[in-house]
Amino acid sequence: MKYHEFLILHTLHHAEKGQITGVFMMKELRNHGYRISPGTMYPLLHEMEEKGLLKSRQEVRNGKRVRIYEITEKGRIALEEGRRRVEELCRELLEE
Numbered sequence: 001m002k003y004h005e006f007l008i009l010h011t012l013h014h015a016e017k018g019q020i021t022g023v024f025m026m027k028e029l030r031n032h033g034y035r036i037s038p039g040t041m042y043p044l045l046h047e048m049e050e051k052g053l054l055k056s057r058q059e060v061r062n063g064k065r066v067r068i069y070e071i072t073e074k075g076r077i078a079l080e081e082g083r084r085r086v087e088e089l090c091r092e093l094l095e096e
């Protein structure tokens with residue numbers, strides 16, 4: 001599994017739990033020990049929306065325009081499929 005795919009799955013995982021923003025996801029990834037720049041995060045979210053995995057809208061929060069993302073049905077299906085792939089890979093890794 002490529003790093004890019006891992007980022008997509010992790011983002012879908014959080015989007016499934018609730019609405020997300022780029023700032024939220026960058027903080028989240030930092031908690032896991034991954035430093036992702038806005039120059040990586042925002043194009044990724046945009047790409048995911050283009051693929052139909054997420055949908056977004058703009059909101060004004062504290063006077064700032066923020067793009068809020070939520071998971072789509074297609075995103076949920078991709079997440080389930082991704083989980084199965086990760087599970088299969090990890091099962092083999094952990095058995096040996």
Ligand SMILES: [Zn+2]
Pocket residue numbers: 010014028029032
């Ligand atoms: Zn996380």
